[in-house]
Amino acid sequence: MRAEDPRPVRLAEYRPSDFLIDAVHLDVSLDPEATRVTARLAIRPNPLGPENAALKLDGEDLNLVSAEIDGAPLRVDDLDVTPSSLTLPNPPRGPFELTLTTLVDPSANTRLMGLYRSNGAYCTQCEAEGFRRITYFLDRPDVLAVYTTRIEGPEAETPILLSNGNLVETGPAGDGRHFAVWHDPHPKPSYLFALVAGDLGVVEDAFVTMSGRRVALKVFVEHGKEDRAHHAMESIKASMRWDEETFGREYDLDVFMVVAVSYFNMGAMENKGLNVFNDKYVLASPETATDGDYANIEAIIAHEYFHNWTGNRITCRDWFQLCLKEGLTVFRDQEFTSDMRSRPVKRISDVRGLRSVQFAEDAGPLAHPVRPQIYHEINNFYTPTVYEKGAEVIRMLKTLIGPEAFRAGMDLYFDRHDGQACTIEQFIACFAEVSGHDMSQFLRWYDQAGTPEVDIRTAYDPDRKTFTIDATQKTPPTPGQQFKQAMVIPLALGLVDEDGSDIPLVVGGAHAGPVIALTAENTRIVFENVERRPVPSLFRNFSAPVKLRSDQTVEDLLFLARKDSDPFNRWQAVQTVALRGLVAGVAALREGREPTEEPRLAEAIGRAFDPAETDCAYAAQIAALPSEGDVAREIGEDVDPDAIHSARSYLKASLRQRLAEPLAAAFDRLAERGPYSPDAAAAGRRALKIAALDLLAAGGERSGVERAFDLYKTASNMTDRVMALQVLSLHATAEREEALEDFAQRYGTDPLLIDKWFLIQASAPLPDTLDRVQSLMASPLFDMKNPNRVRSLIGAFASGNPTQFNKADGRGYGFLADVVTELDATNPQVAARLLGAFRTWRSLEPQRRRLAESALQRLAALPRLSADVGDIVRRALA
Ligand code: ARG
Ligand code: ZN
DSSP: OOOOOOOOEEGGGOOOOSEEEEEEEEEEEOOSSOEEEEEEEEEEEOTTSOTTOOEEEEOSSOEEEEEEETTEEOOGGGOEEETTEEEESSOOSSOEEEEEEEEEOGGGOOSOOEEEEETTEEEEEOTTTTGGGTSOBOOSTTOOEEEEEEEEEETTTOOEEEESSEEEEEEEEETTEEEEEEEEEEEEOGGGOOEEEEOOEEEEEEEEOTTSOEEEEEEEEOTTOGGGSHHHHHHHHHHHHHHHHHHOOOOOSSEEEEEEESSOSSSEEOOTTEEEEEGGGTOOOTTTOOHHHHHHHHHHHHHHHHTTTBTTTBEESSGGGHHHHHHHHHHHHHHHHHHHSOHHHHHHHHHHHIIIIIIHHHTSTTOOOSSOSEESOGGGGOSHIIIIIHHHHHHHHHHHHOHHHHHHHHHHHHHHHTTOEEOHHHHHHHHHHHHOOOOTTTTHHHHOOSOOEEEEEEEEETTTTEEEEEEEEEOOOBTTBOSOOOOOEEEEOEEEOTTSOBOOOEETTEEOOSEEEEOSSEEEEEEOOOOSOOEEEOSTTOOSSOEEEEOOOHHHHHHHHHHOSOHHHHHHHHHHHHHHHHHHHHHHHHTTOOOOOOHHHHHHHHGGGOTTOOOHHHHHHHHSOOOHHHHHHHHOSSBOHHHHHHHHHHHHHHHHHHHHHHHHHHHHHTOOOSSOOOSHHHHHHHHHHHHHHHHHTGGGOHHHHHHHHHHHHHOSSHHHHHHHHHHHHTSOOHHHHHHHHHHHHHHTTOHHHHHHHHHHHHHOOSTTHHHHHHHHHTSTTOOTTOHHHHIIIIIHHHHHOHHHHTOTTSHHHHHHHHHHHHHHTTOHHHHHHHGGGGTTGGGBOHHHHHHHHHHHHHHHTOSOOOHHHHHHHHHHHO
């Protein structure tokens, strides 16, 4: 295990590298336990750096065999080798070639960083700091080199030999071995290096770029799974076309490859020309994948492909700038999905995700700015704040300067910084320049953590015919940031007239809006010529990642739910009414009273099931109540997860009673006809059908459970089958057990389907769930070394099951602490991820809070914690 380095890395201490590496020649001779890596590095002192600097290369878990400078062997005392570095105290003062030979053991690599084995194949993961586990290197993103990689391996076991760039040579290497040489002409940081070798199947296609170049496309999967690679292939082509049409960006190598591997710490990785994917984000067929899988694959293929320009051609100067590539690329993939599918539905589901994970992170001890200023372990900063809030910041930028200036700014960024490793300031400067806007206040979005709270009060003056909005913003303290400055908050709004139309916005005699920038702590906006009291529609399309408090009444909200021209706010209005009701319900239950009901909520939700509603995907979003996590965040402190679950169940049961007929009618009307298609419209119909089913079965109502069981048995596609099982799993019935048993029988040999089966059981809000999770861990289907299994069983339990993880007796916390302790010894990165389940522990009611704290303290007291887990534990407890 890596020794813990308690010294943090600080943005303020950034210094350019003392040396640069212009070219890398890697020679990798594959062997399961002793892969020999010879790295020839063309090094020169950085002209910007100090004279006489020592050369200190990063390294980890490496076995140094030999070292030469310009062909002359180095002696041991010319070198200082530690577990994490190799230093040349007196390197040449001009350019030189350093040749290092190291041995690495891919089979022993359970961290899945660097070179490791996945189901017999060799693969690599280098972001953020994995390349140093392959050879000694300046493993930092601002050192850009041209790579040539020769891979040699046994032809029988590794017929496929892949690396970045274009293939330049292949041939026999004697002794049953063969080799391939790859050359990547585009200078890149080491984190974008990749190598894959194995016996894999491939699906091939081609794409002709906007300038007429033909690019070979290849998707590599395990043999026998080729028929599950077509959706990924189609998604590559769609992504390439979209980036040409939307941003004018063309692909830049002769070949683009995607490899699906079954052991992978994250979702996917954008290595230049050779994207490596978790197989769950590649493989899909109607028999094995749900609508959600199809949508995820399309989005993640796009995300990694889009990194080719936002991340690879222009990369990050240092890891503090991670959002430069991630926030921007998430924004780009969100836009892609919006264009491919439904824009409002995509926006709603992104905002649901942002609130449930990022707002939760921002409100707890792990809160950090989109661009952190300090880190102990960079792996712990691949967070919803960097990714999803980072994307919101880009979206606000576009909202504030307008789409034309945004595109012009992007063009300037690509033009000016192609081939460079950049900072957020350089990126933002491009938009300041093209738009003429002063962006200095806007930059606070990168440096100030926490979710701003915006309070809006309104007043109509019938005599003056004015409508006044008073907006106050406040950002709560977060770790290390007690006091906050005012942010630039784009408020997109409309004043809605009786008939649903927007009245013209006039401020100070001039036309205003529809976006008003709130830049001060208090802003008053007085709209003129307002004939009747309008209903304000605030933060349309979720124009800023803030929490809104307002004096909107339930009447106003129900009006907006019907009449607002903004589809996001029609949805938001229903959510807000439901959320207010649920919060009141929780308070009532905790005081021993029955929750009171808002009959008009049932009416609003009932409209989703009206036969006249043609946008089913959108209707399904209207029908989906706020989650238990949403309610917990709204309550904010002294949270009792059981009371929240009860209040929500109570509401669902009451909706079932009130809407029994329309729900049953919708369920029948939406029954599957004809062959399965994963397209957005068909997926929307299934989503609405399942929303109806979920309500029909609320409270374990027999007829609903029977319907779910019937759908489970007769399902003609995986979405219906999994979703029916999901509904059944919520209620302790015989049908539930029978269906779970049947699912295991049918799909027990397919790991990705077992993951769904694990996840469904681990998420059930039933008292025996933890026991089940523990016995499933003992089953041969579980594998602690496989991150997908760990996430679908333990991750789903810890992060997706509020009542059972937060059991009042603390067993859930103790269980997670035990698993994290065990996993930390083999895969610290995944172990640290699981601990994210504690991100909201401080908002729990006192008893649970004490128990959660003592589980964290037990971890903190362990003698040997990884940097990854140690960092999360210390911050969570701070
Ligand atoms: N860059 C990858 C992406 O596209 C993710 C890499 C995650 N790396 C990590 N160390 N967690 O999002
Ligand atoms: Zn990314």
